[in-house]
Amino acid sequence: MLYGCMQASPSMTLPARDPGHVVSAVSPAFEALFRSEYARVVGIAHRVLADQAEAEDVAQDVFVSFYRGHPADAAYGPAWLHAAAAHAALNALRGRDRRSRREAALAVPPDATAAQDDPAETVVASETREEVRAVLARLPERSAAMLALRYAGLSYAEIAAALDVRASSVGTLLRRAEDAFRRELR
Amino acid sequence: MNDTQIERALGTDEPRVNTDNALARFQARVQTEGIAPVVPIARPRVTSRWLQGLAAAAGVVIVASALTLSGVAESVLKIFEPKTVVAVPITQGDLTYLGQACTGVNLQECLGAYGTFVWTTPPQPKEVNSRSQASAQAGFTALAPTSLPSSVTGDPRYGVINRSTATFTFSADSTRQSAARVNRTAPPMPANIEGSKLFITGGPAVVQIWGAPAGATGATGAYPDVPTLVVGQAKAPTVSSDGITVDELRSYLLSQPGISPQLAAAIRAIGDPSSTLPVPVPAELAVSHPVTVQGVQGLYVGDNTGIASAVIWQKDGMMFEVIGSFNESQALSIANSMR
Numbered sequence: 001m002l003y004g005c006m007q008a009s010p011s012m013t014l015p016a017r018d019p020g021h022v023v024s025a026v027s028p029a030f031e032a033l034f035r036s037e038y039a040r041v042v043g044i045a046h047r048v049l050a051d052q053a054e055a056e057d058v059a060q061d062v063f064v065s066f067y068r069g070h071p072a073d074a075a076y077g078p079a080w081l082h083a084a085a086a087h088a089a090l091n092a093l094r095g096r097d098r099r100s101r102r103e104a105a106l107a108v109p110p111d112a113t114a115a116q117d118d119p120a121e122t123v124v125a126s127e128t129r130e131e132v133r134a135v136l137a138r139l140p141e142r143s144a145a146m147l148a149l150r151y152a153g154l155s156y157a158e159i160a161a162a163l164d165v166r167a168s169s170v171g172t173l174l175r176r177a178e179d180a181f182r183r184e185l186r
Numbered sequence: 187m188n189d190t191q192i193e194r195a196l197g198t199d200e201p202r203v204n205t206d207n208a209l210a211r212f213q214a215r216v217q218t219e220g221i222a223p224v225v226p227i228a229r230p231r232v233t234s235r236w237l238q239g240l241a242a243a244a245g246v247v248i249v250a251s252a253l254t255l256s257g258v259a260e261s262v263l264k265i266f267e268p269k270t271v272v273a274v275p276i277t278q279g280d281l282t283y284l285g286q287a288c289t290g291v292n293l294q295e296c297l298g299a300y301g302t303f304v305w306t307t308p309p310q311p312k313e314v315n316s317r318s319q320a321s322a323q324a325g326f327t328a329l330a331p332t333s334l335p336s337s338v339t340g341d342p343r344y345g346v347i348n349r350s351t352a353t354f355t356f357s358a359d360s361t362r363q364s365a366a367r368v369n370r371t372a373p374p375m376p377a378n379i380e381g382s383k384l385f386i387t388g389g390p391a392v393v394q395i396w397g398a399p400a401g402a403t404g405a406t407g408a409y410p411d412v413p414t415l416v417v418g419q420a421k422a423p424t425v426s427s428d429g430i431t432v433d434e435l436r437s438y439l440l441s442q443p444g445i446s447p448q449l450a451a452a453i454r455a456i457g458d459p460s461s462t463l464p465v466p467v468p469a470e471l472a473v474s475h476p477v478t479v480q481g482v483q484g485l486y487v488g489d490n491t492g493i494a495s496a497v498i499w500q501k502d503g504m505m506f507e508v509i510g511s512f513n514e515s516q517a518l519s520i521a522n523s524m525r
Contacts, residue, residue: 026213030223034212038205052201056208063212067223095369132196151196 030072034063037078041085044152048089048136048144050129058088079161082154086145086162094137135184143177150174300364300439301357309350309389313343320344320392326504328392328419333523335516338415342394349421354384361442373441382430391420396510415510415520422505477514479521480506486514497521 026034041062045055062084070080136144142163149159159174160167215221314320321328323346330342358375365372397414427435440450474487477497484499484506495517496509508521 026209026216027223031209034209035205038208039201039203042201042203042208046201047196055201056203059208060212060215064215064221067216068221072223147196 026067027072030067033072033077033081037081038063040078040152040154041081044082044085044148044154045089045092047148047152048086048093048133050133054092055089058092059085062088076161079158082149082158082162083145083164086148087141089148090136090141090144093133131185135181138184139177139180142173143180146170146174146177147181300354301360302355303352304354305350305352307349307351309347311345311347311393313345315344317344317392317394320346320394324390324392326390326392326419326421328394329506329524330394331415331417331508331520331523332525333519334396334415335512335520337511338396340396342396342415342417345393345395347389347391347393347420349387349389351388352386354386356380356382365442373438376434376438379430379434379438383428385426385428386423387425388423389420391418393418413510415508415512417520417524418505418507418509420505422500422503477518479518480524484521486517488514 025031038059041059042052042055045058045062046052049055049058062081065084066077066081070077074080136147139147145163146159149162154162156170157167159165159170165173314323317328317330328344356375356379358372358380361372361375394417395413395415436454440454474485477484477486479497479499480501482499482501484497487496487498489495494509495512495514496507497517497520498505498507499521500506506521506524508517508524510517510520512520
């Protein structure tokens with residue numbers, strides 16, 4: 001029950017009364033939130049999906065969900081967006097069929113950190129990325145989300161806020177997630 | 187694969203985004219699809235916090251877990267009056283599917299995935315000044331813990347929720363639409379289920395909350411104002427139907443897409459669904475097991491991270507729940523000290 005409420009807004013809000021009313025622009029508070037968090041939200045989704053266009057689609061959906069259900073100036077806004085980005089991207093990842101997964105993986109440009117002058121290693125890196133995404137899709141949700149957030153560059157404090165765990169537990173939980181990740185790869 | 191390779195694989199190139207274009211795309215979508223933002227209710231913040239907490243507790247105590255995200259467990263019950271509680275593990279896959287199938291996050295919107303949910307007498311939580319007042323308004327003696335851990339301090343706040351009733355009507359169209367939202371196809375709804383109704387009653391209930399004073403910001407993360415202890419007591423909820431049988435409902439609902447084999451097996455394993463309250467427990471996030479509390483069998487549910495524990499039991503026609511940031515022995519000690 002507690003868990004089922006996790007997506008609910010902590011503040012008391014109601015949907016707008018007139019669904020036919022179309023706003024001409026988002027509020028300044030929402031625009032500020034969008035501008036400050038969009039790149040980070042895309043970055044989190046991108047770690048999961050390895051496809052920028054798809055990551056940006058996920059980011060749009062995440063911001064729409066937030067816009068519909070939460071006040072723009074909510075203090076928990078960034079944390080909510082980070083968590084939602086990870087979960088939505090993982091959902092999208094699991095929703096890909098085998099063929100589209102392969103196509104998406106192949107469409108990813110070579111990793112800047114890979115040895116691009118070695119074609120064999122580049123192929124290995126591409127296969128590795130595909131394998132990693134498959135493993136992410138199989139991991140328990142929180143473990144996968146934790147890895148996505150961490151490798152997207154979030155601090156332990158930010159991860160704790162996003163996943164609603166104690167900051168002091170993040171290190172342990174992250175190690176468990178990495179262990180689970182390695183086990184899945186075997 | 188070593189750590190470096192994992193890091194390399196997960197650490198894809200930093201995407202270069204054009205935030206201006208993305209914001210323009212967002213605004214265009216908002217306008218095209220008529221997406222409206224939430225509107226804050228103009229009411230005192232303190233009252234909102236307290237009532238929101240009370241309403242959340244009411245959701246736990248009155249309709250217990252029978253009316254949570256799943257929309258499954260309660261629906262297998264023809265005439266339901268719990269005499270015991272069992273854990274039903276819900277996997278992340280179940281939650282993911284159901285979260286997507288729901289049009290919103292609240293009870294009404296979620297059950298809307300399967301039909302129409304209408305409160306005929308909605309729960310209206312209100313605050314009272316004392317346990318005796320709470321007892322008088324609820325019509326039963328509200329029990330309270332006589333032993334508390336040192337982490338629980340101060341006086342509790344008291345809330346009372348009236349006896350509430352709701353009607354749920356199954357709809358094949360709603361079920362089809364919710365399945366379509368997640369690109370699934372729902373099995374045909376049997377003619378005798380389409381349009382059939384469930385009548386749900388819950389409460390009255392008394393909720394006692396420690397540690398969530400006005401303006402409290404004790405908790406960390408995105409969810410402030412979490413109480414240190416919540417004690418709930420309610421008349422056991424009941425569910426009746428206008429004719430459909432338990433087995434018919436159970437078979438149909440468990441055939442819905444997105445219900446994991448584990449959840450289906452757990453629901454099927456409930457021997458007597460008419461007297462057993464299934465408590466959904468997220469399989470990856472929590473542990474649960476039967477415990478003896480107040481001389482009867484109850485259920486302990488603990489969060490894997492140690493953030494929260496709950497003890498739930500039923501005795502003499504009343505449901506009880508103790509929730510807080512405790513370990514199991516502390517939670518049981520509180521539960522057993524209820525007098």
